[in-house]
Amino acid sequence: MKLELGKIFIEDVQFGEKTHVDGRILIIDHTELLEAIGGDEHLWKIRVDLAHPGESVRITPVKDVIEPRVKVKGHGAIFPGMLSKVDTVGNGRTHAMKNVAVVTAGKVVGFQEGIIDMSGPGADYTPFSKTHNVVITAEPKPGIKPHEHEAALRTLGLKAAAFLGQAVKNVEPDEIKTYETLAPREAALLHPELPRVGYVYMLQTQGLLHDTYVYGVDAKKLVPTVMYPTEIMDGAIVSGNCVSACDKNPTYIHMNNPVIEDLYEEHGKTINFLGVIITNENVTLADKERSSNWTAKICEFMGLDGAIVTQEGFGNPDTDLIMNCRKIEEKGIKTVIVTDEYAGRDGASQSLADADPKANAVITNGNANETIVLPYMNRLIGTTAFIDSCAGGFDGSLREDGTIKVELQAITGATNETGFGYLSAAAY
Amino acid sequence: MVVTNNPTVRDHLPDDDLKLVWVEGEYEDVLKVVRNRVHEGYQLLTHPLAGSVKPYETPYRTVLLSAQASNLHMPSLGVLEQALTLLASFKGKDGSLHSLRTYREEHLPDLQLVDYDLLKAAINQQPTMQETLGNQERGE
Numbered sequence: 001m002k003l004e005l006g007k008i009f010i011e012d013v014q015f016g017e018k019t020h021v022d023g024r025i026l027i028i029d030h031t032e033l034l035e036a037i038g039g040d041e042h043l044w045k046i047r048v049d050l051a052h053p054g055e056s057v058r059i060t061p062v063k064d065v066i067e068p069r070v071k072v073k074g075h076g077a078i079f080p081g082m083l084s085k086v087d088t089v090g091n092g093r094t095h096a097m098k099n100v101a102v103v104t105a106g107k108v109v110g111f112q113e114g115i116i117d118m119s120g121p122g123a124d125y126t127p128f129s130k131t132h133n134v135v136i137t138a139e140p141k142p143g144i145k146p147h148e149h150e151a152a153l154r155t156l157g158l159k160a161a162a163f164l165g166q167a168v169k170n171v172e173p174d175e176i177k178t179y180e181t182l183a184p185r186e187a188a189l190l191h192p193e194l195p196r197v198g199y200v201y202m203l204q205t206q207g208l209l210h211d212t213y214v215y216g217v218d219a220k221k222l223v224p225t226v227m228y229p230t231e232i233m234d235g236a237i238v239s240g241n242c243v244s245a246c247d248k249n250p251t252y253i254h255m256n257n258p259v260i261e262d263l264y265e266e267h268g269k270t271i272n273f274l275g276v277i278i279t280n281e282n283v284t285l286a287d288k289e290r291s292s293n294w295t296a297k298i299c300e301f302m303g304l305d306g307a308i309v310t311q312e313g314f315g316n317p318d319t320d321l322i323m324n325c326r327k328i329e330e331k332g333i334k335t336v337i338v339t340d341e342y343a344g345r346d347g348a349s350q351s352l353a354d355a356d357p358k359a360n361a362v363i364t365n366g367n368a369n370e371t372i373v374l375p376y377m378n379r380l381i382g383t384t385a386f387i388d389s390c391a392g393g394f395d396g397s398l399r400e401d402g403t404i405k406v407e408l409q410a411i412t413g414a415t416n417e418t419g420f421g422y423l424s425a426a427a428y
Numbered sequence: 429m430v431v432t433n434n435p436t437v438r439d440h441l442p443d444d445d446l447k448l449v450w451v452e453g454e455y456e457d458v459l460k461v462v463r464n465r466v467h468e469g470y471q472l473l474t475h476p477l478a479g480s481v482k483p484y485e486t487p488y489r490t491v492l493l494s495a496q497a498s499n500l501h502m503p504s505l506g507v508l509e510q511a512l513t514l515l516a517s518f519k520g521k522d523g524s525l526h527s528l529r530t531y532r533e534e535h536l537p538d539l540q541l542v543d544y545d546l547l548k549a550a551i552n553q554q555p556t557m558q559e560t561l562g563n564q565e566r567g568e
Contacts, residue, residue: 243481282549283474315479315480316479319510342514350517354510355510
């Protein structure tokens with residue numbers, strides 16, 4: 001499976017007539033965008049705002065972040081099973097609109113979270129302060145249940161990203177990068193001397209506000225399976241996860257997964273990257289046992305020498321992470337786990353809810369309990385009415401002068417467990 | 429068996445065959461009741477930290493246990509002790525989870541709903557649980 005990913009680097013986003021790219025500027029026709037995303041019977045007051053890097057703007061509560069992309073050649077269309085048919089994607093050519101993100105925001109449930117500051121100290125912690133953000137806020141009609149609201153907002157964001165992606169379909173990319181993954185047998189023949197490495201991609205799949213979709217399927221109903229990494233670049237994995245802003249994977253991060261990017265970078269040089277094994281993080285212990293058994297079985301089946309496992313979310317997925325690590329290691333496969341920590345505000349407490357001596361290679365992406373003071377921002381998209389009660393917030397978080405004291409876990413992407421953020425740990 | 433302090437679970441039990449153990453208390457109290465049951469030989473079917481809502485961010489917890497007791501199930505006890513250890517690490521100097529954060533009265537229905545929905549997701553895996561129980565009875 002081979003995908004050419006054409007990147008078009010955008011330097012500014014403005015509202016104007018007819019949605020198109022003019023040089024390096026994305027012009028968005030407000031009416032066209034609203035028509036494209038369509039009304040939803042569950043939503044009203046759909047609003048579109050722009051937020052640019054460096055501005056004194058705060059966006060909260062953030063639900064999802066999505067990169068605009070479009071299929072130019074090859075099978076299927078972007079977000080298969082969600083917006084388009086279930087053709088297998090990941091081959092041909094896709095264009096990505098870089099430096100632009102669709103951000104969905106608005107209250108789904110009362111305690112929701114997710115802060116993106118476009119400037120100030122908070123901006124240093126979120127990767128989405130560096131993108132020009134097209135922010136869609138939508139309020140539910142009275143009486144709408146959170147399930148319906150979440151699904152409606154999720155679809156709205158995907159439609160907006162697919163619509164904006166169309167604007168770069170016929171634009172010559174600034175950069176084209178080719179990603180190719182062969183079937184294991186051919187891959188082994190091509191690089192017989194290199195260690196065979198796979199990526200175990202754990203997806204949050206528990207219930208309301210904690211779900212992920214693969215080709216439109218609720219991933220809690222899947223058993224672990226194998227994917228070509230390029231399928232994921234075409235939007236085959238979509239986030240429906242609203243909880244734990246700092247370490248959930250927004251759709252943008254699925255599409256731009258840095259572990260996949262780095263494994264491709266080393267492919268053919270130091271390793272032979274064979275593919276992605278997706279697995280879930282369900283609520284029942286039997287599911288955790290089954291999924292980790294299957295994950296280890298597939299790693300063995302693929303003849304891996306090494307595996308990298310990334311986690312999504314807090315608490316019980318630590319159990320999935322450790323089960324995966326232990327069982328893969330027991331197959332004789334060297335395993336590295338990638339996670340973040342809830343080690344208390346002083347960082348002195350136990351970091352994970354589970355542990356095992358076999359987890360002897362661990363990468364952290366920061367301590368989500370660390371606190372930060374976010375300054376007042378001139379413009380607010382969404383509402384700070386929930387700051388006190390969002391994850392990472394606490395009573396008195398929102399101060400009278402408009403500043404906010406929160407834990408890093410309130411900031412979207414701050415301790416992302418694929419390493420998409422900026423934090424890690426160093427030994428002294 | 430469902431151990432819960434969530435009124436929505438109590439009032440709308442998704443499966444009539446489930447036995448309800450009502451806990452008038454907090455998140456940690458639920459886990460302590462669960463621990464007692466595990467010591468009696470009941471097996472944990474759902475993870476005590478289900479969901480990404482942190483223990484100090486919600487007052488509600490619902491845990492599903494096997495219908496019958498058997499020999500002490502060490503993996504269940506291990507998972508539970510780990511959860512209680514983590515919970516302890518979140519406590520403030522006053523020994524209370526509340527020192528970290530207070531949720532608002534008006535959000536309690538939403539917090540109940542999310543906890544309830546996690547339980548429903550687990551109930552939908554019912555055959556899985558029967559299988560787990562079966563394994564246990566065969567002494568695995």
